[in-house]
Amino acid sequence: MLNNIYNIFFIPEIFLACSSFVCLLFGLFLKKNAFRQTSNLAVFVLSLTILLVYYDSESNFANYKSLFSHSSFINFFKILALLGSIASIIISKDYFLGIKLKNFEIPVLFLFSTLGMMLMIASNNLMSMYLAIELQSLSLYVVAAIKRDSISSAESGVKYFILGALSSGILLYGFSLIYGFTGSMNFNEISFYLSKYDNLNLGLIFGLVFVMVGLAFKVSAVPFHMWTPDVYEGAPNSITGFFAIVPKIAAVALIYRFCLVPFENFYLEWSQIILFLSIASMFLGAIAAIAQSNIKRLLAYSSIGHIGYILIALVAANDDGIKAASIYMFSYMIMNVAIFAILLSLKVKNEYLINISDLKGLSKSNPIVSLSISIIMLSMAGIPPFIGFFGKFYVFIAAIEQELYVLSVLGVLASVISAFYYLRIIKIMYFDESISEGIINFQISFQSKIILSLSLFVIICFIFYPSLLINISASLTI
């Protein structure tokens, strides 16, 4: 119902796109404090976008020639991505100022990449999907390399770019095969075309596999995960935080939609791939993280492991699976926001914390912070009564509903292995005697403190009132 031309600005994506340009101009013309002001504006813009997504009605989308789709699942993930984006901009503000990285382009690039993610989540067409992925990735490549005088940041940016470009190429090749064999780019039309056949022909299988490889790269599922630890390690911490929190949300939503919409009738074909990716990710994420000494690499492997669990829910491919994915993704976002809010405020000898062993003695010098880290770690390990447990619990419910017993048992075994490295962090904080005390200090801005307290509150108190989130995620349709 676009009879009124102004309504077009109330479509969340268009609003966000326009506002991002406004932010860019705003930053350009500001002389002082450009970074801080632009960040604040970006947070404001993103919050408004959340409201727009929340009140968005289906009719607004009517004539996009079904390039994009509209559903409760899409809206949920959009809001999740926006929330993650807001949180990561807020928690990283002080860090950027601390390392004197004051380019106002950073929040603007975050906005553009968030826009790309929203489009990714909503895309209903191979072409729009590809363009959305590229919009998101290009912004992220730049952000990863934004610390121009740092070799590691540049390295991580280049590495991310080359591997990302390669995977995009593979993805595009897969799209071309699918288009060539089905004659359509639209998800629903592909689905309709494929419903006439009992099995996929060779060309489509190749297309499907290529697309899966490309998407696996985006969610960093094993064996396409190689970039993740390096990029996480090289990029400035705050940008690592953004990488860990937000793009995963969009990529997960995309892989769900791609598997469940155009290829819904060919469960057997894609589920084998996802099954392998899931098992490999869970185990590699769990085992490789054990040997890490750098907290960012550890979190990279931990996120790879989490992706493995989310893919279990995708293999289940039922309503419970969608529910599980949304609950898991929510808990993943909350836990990562919390841990990065802490990491971005911890300084060891005036340097931001990188090595896990530097956490030694934190429980003495800063008991509340170390308690918070412990709670987040236990939650990530999936120990009740924290939110991470319920994420895993719903994933296994979905898997068992589909009688995936072996996969579930492998999943819980991997979770035991991964518990080891989460416990190791608690061990370093609490059990190891610190040699020198007081070299760690924790400075947190008021806004990050609010974000941190809120996310900790959700992690701890989810158990007391779970129905709120669960009812929402139970009502989601893809």
Add this chain to the structure above:
Amino acid sequence: MIDWPLVSVIIFLPLVGALIILFIKEDELTSINIKWAALLATLGTFILSLILWLQFDYSNPSYQYEEKFRWFDDFNFFYHVGVDGISLFMILLSTFLTPLCILASWNNIKKRVKEYMLSFLFLETVMIGMFASIDILLFYIFFEAVLIPMYLIIGIWGGNRRIYASFKFFLYTLLGSVLMLIAIIVMYRNTSSMSIEFLQGNYFSYNTQLFLWLAFFASFAVKIPMWPFHTWLPDAHVEAPTAGSVILAGVLLKMGGYGFIRFSLGMLPEATEFFIPLIMTLSIVAIVYTSLVALAQTDIKKLIAYSSVAHMGIVTIGIFLVNQQGLEGAMMQMISHGLVSAALFLCVGVIYDRMHTREIEFYGGLVQRMPLYATVFMIFMLGSVGLPGTSGFIGEFLVIVGAFKFSSYVVIGAAFGIILSAVYMLYLYKRIIFGTITNNKLAGILDINTREKIILIPLAISVILLGIFPNLFLDPMRLSLELIITNYEIANAK
């Protein structure tokens, strides 16, 4: 009957205490306040749990004091707690031992008193909650949450190899319990119910039962622990602080036995029937093997730890006999072991606090300097051996009586274990208590002080009380156990 939510109050009172402690700022002066707050909270819990016992309806085999609230909207998961004859004494055991633990740690925990007390109070909440749960998922949440405080207690306040021990404890038990999670979900999928009450009586197909049984077995066999899954226990016991060992031996091991009765017997009767020979074999191996291992130990705590495995072997035999005597014996043995081994660890703690070593070699002739200590130690030692008149006797006797109905080989194995237990305990007692003092360092050792008397005398009284008036404890649990046996027999008769 009581019309206020007694069980929930008992479960969450320690947590309230913990919240209060959280807001007491810790320094030299206030650490005593923290200790008092913890002691009062746990004592209050104990007194309330006594009301639970006094008001308990002996003629009702099913759950009493039930409380039920819907928790998750999307599936049948309730906050559902209550107490029956089986869980009543487990709860009492937890609430009885925790204040004693707080007292036992009064002086020897010097660093991080606040975190220590918080861990213990949280631990008490989850222990009681676990025994009181009538909903399996609630049970599971408490069952796993126990790991968090115990991990910290071993890891922060433990001995030299505490880190190894705490990791081993955590990962071992986690591995078992995650498999149980899968089993719980499978159960839910088949019945759409998570209620323990409902599942006891609605059975699964035979093959499903076998898999479920193995998953539960993985969890409880590690917890109780059965040979060959026991290796975490000696490490955890030796490295844990005294109070940690007390809770570990006194309550956490019982979680395994409790789980076997509730889940394996109650819900998976046909599979249990199938696996009985396995359990019996493992139990007898456990009893004989760990008794022999205990005989060779040089560390007092390790010896008692191995004796725990042997005693738990008697418990598993008793449970899987599935007859009245066997189950009652197993329950009595669990309660008795909870008291006796807890007391033995406290006794070790008494001399460890003074001499800071647990080597048996170091001691000898303590009776010369510590007559009172020698007396209470003897009561507990005899309780552990199973002398008539002490609590240990009732359990072992009933199990052996029950075992005669099953197989005389089992009787031989169990009896052999009991003899061996007398060997290693008496040998231990002889080495550290009797004789003359040869070690000069022991010359100035003091007998137990008032605080230690307050800890040990109630335990000694209850060990003897349990031995002389076993019906005080057997009567409330009898009907609940009978219910499980009847259901079991009906299921297997089909």
